Amino acid sequence: xxxxxxxxxxxxxxxxxxxxxxxxxxxxxxxxxxxxxxxxxxxxxxxxxxxxxxxxxxxxxxxxxxxxxxxxxxxxxxxxxxxxxxxxxxxxxxxxxxxxxxxxxxxxxxxxxxxxxxxxxxxxxxxxxxxxxxxxxxxxxxxxxxxxxxxxxxxxxxxxxxxx
Amino acid sequence: xxxxxxxxxxxxxxxxxxxxxxxxxxxxxxxxxxxxxxxxxxxxxxxxxxxxxxxxxxxxxxxxxxxxxxxxxxxxxxxxxxxxxxxxxxxxxxxxxxxxxxxxxxxxxxxxxxxxxxxxxxxxxxxxxxxxxxxxxxxxxxxxxxxxxxxxxxxxxxxxxxxxxxxxxxxxxxxxxxxxxxxxxxxxxxxxxxxxxxxxxxxxxxxxxxxxxxxxxxxxxxxxxxxxxxxxxxxxxxxxxxxxxxxxxxxxxxxxxxxxxxxxxxxxxxxxxxxxxxxxxxxxxxxxxxxxxxxxxxxxxxxxxxxxxxxxxxxxxxxxxxxxxxxxxxxxxxxxxxxxxxxxxxxxxxxxxxxxxxxxxxxxxxxxxxxxxxxxxxxxxxxxxxxxxxxxxxxxx
Amino acid sequence: xxxxxxxxxxxxxxxxxxxxxxxxxxxxxxxxxxxxxxxxxxxxxxxxxxxxxxxxxxxxxxxxxxxxxxxxxxxxxxxxxxxxxxxxxxxxxxxxxxxxxxx
Numbered sequence: 001x002x003x004x005x006x007x008x009x010x011x012x013x014x015x016x017x018x019x020x021x022x023x024x025x026x027x028x029x030x031x032x033x034x035x036x037x038x039x040x041x042x043x044x045x046x047x048x049x050x051x052x053x054x055x056x057x058x059x060x061x062x063x064x065x066x067x068x069x070x071x072x073x074x075x076x077x078x079x080x081x082x083x084x085x086x087x088x089x090x091x092x093x094x095x096x097x098x099x100x101x102x103x104x105x106x107x108x109x110x111x112x113x114x115x116x117x118x119x120x121x122x123x124x125x126x127x128x129x130x131x132x133x134x135x136x137x138x139x140x141x142x143x144x145x146x147x148x149x150x151x152x153x154x155x156x157x158x159x160x161x162x163x164x
Numbered sequence: 165x166x167x168x169x170x171x172x173x174x175x176x177x178x179x180x181x182x183x184x185x186x187x188x189x190x191x192x193x194x195x196x197x198x199x200x201x202x203x204x205x206x207x208x209x210x211x212x213x214x215x216x217x218x219x220x221x222x223x224x225x226x227x228x229x230x231x232x233x234x235x236x237x238x239x240x241x242x243x244x245x246x247x248x249x250x251x252x253x254x255x256x257x258x259x260x261x262x263x264x265x266x267x268x269x270x271x272x273x274x275x276x277x278x279x280x281x282x283x284x285x286x287x288x289x290x291x292x293x294x295x296x297x298x299x300x301x302x303x304x305x306x307x308x309x310x311x312x313x314x315x316x317x318x319x320x321x322x323x324x325x326x327x328x329x330x331x332x333x334x335x336x337x338x339x340x341x342x343x344x345x346x347x348x349x350x351x352x353x354x355x356x357x358x359x360x361x362x363x364x365x366x367x368x369x370x371x372x373x374x375x376x377x378x379x380x381x382x383x384x385x386x387x388x389x390x391x392x393x394x395x396x397x398x399x400x401x402x403x404x405x406x407x408x409x410x411x412x413x414x415x416x417x418x419x420x421x422x423x424x425x426x427x428x429x430x431x432x433x434x435x436x437x438x439x440x441x442x443x444x445x446x447x448x449x450x451x452x453x454x455x456x457x458x459x460x461x462x463x464x465x466x467x468x469x470x471x472x473x474x475x476x477x478x479x480x481x482x483x484x485x486x487x488x489x490x491x492x493x494x495x496x497x498x499x500x501x502x503x504x505x506x507x508x509x510x511x512x513x514x515x516x517x518x519x520x521x522x523x524x525x526x527x528x529x530x531x532x533x534x535x536x537x538x539x540x541x542x543x544x545x546x547x548x549x550x551x552x553x554x555x556x557x558x559x560x561x
Numbered sequence: 562x563x564x565x566x567x568x569x570x571x572x573x574x575x576x577x578x579x580x581x582x583x584x585x586x587x588x589x590x591x592x593x594x595x596x597x598x599x600x601x602x603x604x605x606x607x608x609x610x611x612x613x614x615x616x617x618x619x620x621x622x623x624x625x626x627x628x629x630x631x632x633x634x635x636x637x638x639x640x641x642x643x644x645x646x647x648x649x650x651x652x653x654x655x656x657x658x659x660x661x662x663x664x
């Protein structure tokens with residue numbers, strides 16, 4: 001059951017990710033990316049990360065990607081023009097070689113002793129995350145709040161109308 | 165294996181029941197809304213199809229099903245077809261974590277009146293509602309029509325903006341109840357009306373409730389925040405190019421979202437299926453009383469009928485009401501019917517609020533809408549959350 | 562019939578997604594798509610964080626993922642504001658045409 005679920009959603013994720021890269025229209029890419037994020041959320045659930053799965057859908061798919069779709073709609077961005085230079089010929093073999101090396105290394109380094117079962121790890125609930133967030137990771141948490149403030153100010157400065 | 169089989173069987177039965185009830189409610193909510201608005205505006209509303217227009221939803225469904233399904237030639241076909249499906253799916257998905265009542269015993273089976281209880285139930289509802297934006301935004305974009313595009317843009321901006329105060333308003337009662345599971349949320353509000361989150365705790369969540377309701381109106385694109393479909397500016401907004409069942413899907417998604425949001429408000433703030441006061445003080449007699457009064461009134465008007473046809477219909481309804489009143493007195497059904505009654509009554513009251521507001525308030529202007537969310541609602545929600553968390557921390561010792 | 566997934570499968574999936582993100586980042590010319598490829602890479606990394614978290618039965622990986630999400634949100638807001646400004650200035654989204662810093 002777990003294997004079947006993993007294979008289904010891994011396949012969806014990979015197909016959607018390929019779609020992100022090959023689609024010429026940005027809105028198709030954006031929707032494929034939402035598909036990747038949704039299937040990753042399911043995989044997170046499989047790994048026992050309930051809170052992260054919910055946050056993935058709420059923050060990534062529900063807020064960040066909506067922002068992308070919004071900007072694409074706002075700019076009415078059309079399909080990408082085909083420019084002369086194509087990196088596909090050197091790129092594709094390199095990609096495959098990279099993936100092969102990666103898969104080999106991963107298989108070597110992580111022997112199949114650790115198997116993922118649904119329910120094998122239950123420490124990913126909201127309470128656990130909150131506890132870790134406000135004890136061990138308090139400083140990074142506060143720093144991210146400042147980061148968000150900086151991002152808000154930056155976005156406003158960039159997007160405001162010129163007052164002359 | 166026996167357990168698994170029965171679990172799957174029970175789940176399928178429950179899902180079928182919830183689906184059937186939800187679909188009927190969706191159809192009749194439309195009728196109720198038309199009636200309520202009509203009576204607010206002193207006119208009778210739907211009256212021709214069936215007694216008091218009661219068969220109007222059936223007629224509407226048949227009309228929508230048999231209409232020609234237009235597919236404009238200039239649309240982006242896959243996305244155009246995906247959008248209503250997405251809106252509908254996301255709207256129906258969130259109902260699966262809503263608990264309608266406590267544990268019930270049907271013959272040998274004990275089960276909860278809820279499809280599934282996630283311990284991230286509240287987050288699940290937030291997630292599905294945030295995914296629902298795509299349905300509207302894509303409908304607007306794929307229609308390839310400027311009114312639809314503006315409608316879609318407006319709605320995505322509006323829903324992102326109002327999601328913030330809504331999440332903050334949801335967070336405050338969660339701090340008091342200290343759980344994200346909707347079932348436990350209700351169980352921690354049991355007792356009396358003073359245990360409900362709206363009145364309970366170190367800091368009553370009335371402000372939070374009001375913010376939640378305002379944000380809920382915006383999230384469901386209802387008047388006074390229905391700018392994505394403001395007909396005097398945008399024809400019909402994001403669903404201008406949709407016809408037949410695809411149009412109906414958006415309609416059903418809107419009403420389904422309304423039901424979800426009302427149910428969520430009931431669960432978060434109004435104590436879910438809990439009665440407002442204890443059975444010892446006679447809360448179990450309230451439904452009987454209400455239905456008895458309704459039945460007697462109907463009977464009275466039936467015997468002093470203003471019109472000829474009321475002589476038949478009103479006594480029939482009166483007798484039905486009286487029978488229902490009697491059913492509420494049976495101890496066998498009270499254990500599950502009473503919680504269901506209270507849940508439905510609270511959710512229904514909030515749904516009535518939706519209709520009341522629609523009949524009363526005019527539409528916002530777009531800049532006012534965004535300004536209201538960011539400059540007023542968001543700071544107030546933030547402040548409320550801050551005060552609540554301080555008080556909860558203070559009294560938690 | 563195996564009833565559990567080897568942990569290396571998750572990591573391989575993460576590597577595939579990351580490689581696809583890199584490919585999109587390098588090959589595509591539309592600013593928005595390039596930006597989305599970056600998000601794809603971040604997602605791939607998140608998956609390996611959560612997987613490692615499972616392997617060590619430790620919640621830290623989830624926290625890292627959480628911080629990555631926050632950073633991605635901040636990045637998206639600023640990045641999209643920059644894209645809007647660029648588009649306002651030169652009405653193009655082609656990354657090759659935005660080269661005024663060259664020479």
